[in-house]
Amino acid sequence: MIKVEIVKCLKDNFSYIVHNNNEALVIDPSESGPLIKSLEKLNLKLKYILNTHHHFDHIDGNLTLKEKYNCKIIGFIDDKKRIPGIDICLKNEEIFKEGDFQLKTYHTPGHTSGHICYHFFNDKILFTGDTLFSLSCGRLFEGTYEDMFRSLSLIKTFDKETLIYCGHEYTLNNAKFCIEHDPNNENLKKKIDLINKNLKAGIPTIPSILKEELECNIFLKAENIETFSKLRDLKDNF
Template sequence: MIVEIIPCLQDNYSYLIIDENNNACVIDPSEAKPVIDLVERKKINLKYILNTHHHYDHIGGNEELKKKYNSIVVGYKDDAERIPGINVLVENNQVWKNDNFEAKIIHIPGHTTGHISFHFFNEKLIFTGDTLFSLGCGKIFEGTYQEMFESLNKIKSLPADTKIYCGHEYTLQNSKFCIKHDPENTNLQNKILEIAKKHEKAQPTIPSTLKDEIECNIFLRAKNVESFSKLRDLKDNF
């Protein structure tokens, strides 16, 4: 499998997962045009649209892509009314499998009530939408601190070499918050140097690895929901 990173809107990422037969899934198409440009250039068969949650900057391209390529839209069962064009309703812990694509659905509420991730366990990839960012986590809009803390712990329990593909390029700003509250963390200091080099070259800081996030992401290092909640509040006003 190949993962292509597609910058969208201001700071969003959509992703194409392409198999050896040139069939593909797109994760969270914020807008259609950048996806279409890549699909046409590489002559890819866009078979599936996978949505982590219902926010417009993750589903904005659904209907145009579905109409153009007759793609199948996959999303969480409880968000059926909020995800445009949805065909396949999935639920927590289900393994969604079609063609060469196989992913476990992990329900990770907090940012929204219906947020899910797609864990391609054979390839050790997870698409975390707006729940886990590199060196950060999503704002809590519809859920609770407890839900978000538990959702992050679900991801944290995966193999350490799992690659993290998140919904936004927020890593540099997130690093400033992490280092302020964890200044002696040498792993984080080294990570920030890597981020700076990538920014100089205009390269994505994604994917990260779960190992890196456990070592460097202050939200994954929170020991309990109380300390997590305090950090989340501080980040909201950072």
């Protein structure tokens, strides 16, 4: 069984160490320093880096980590020219297996054209990068409303107990937007109480559970592209 360590990076980024107490993968290394510190503390050998997309705050630690640990870098085939140091190019819905690590990639455009999510299907864990946040979704930089709506619709089909690990600690601000547009949602009110409690204690608000996102995330509750588009525009100016 794999374990996930949350590593805070930059101002509000999350990087992740996925490991089996011996070998490790790193998801979206925003910067190398905090990850090296965590890897050494846990006495882990870094084998692979997985990038969800090419933005600097998800790939900036790639080359330093690769040089230090001689690890392989994995990314989406269509982003091979934008992922520094990439070694392994995966296609949409391709399965990658290495020892205890088994995952499937899903192309989820919207935030960027080449964004992918990594699904560790045996463990019901999904790394969503900047596609799905807790109580929100990513801004549209390269994709369309239709792209993001389809990507979120795909994620909605996963097992409801799936743990969602996203790229940023945006949850409190996202919650404020959701409650403004869904003020009678009792599940959301309970989730906001927990968010505030965790943040006060210095605990990350993630992972979230897909079931809770389906109940509380107003972007996942949008039933059509028109509603989703209006919400995304409002959130951009929130």
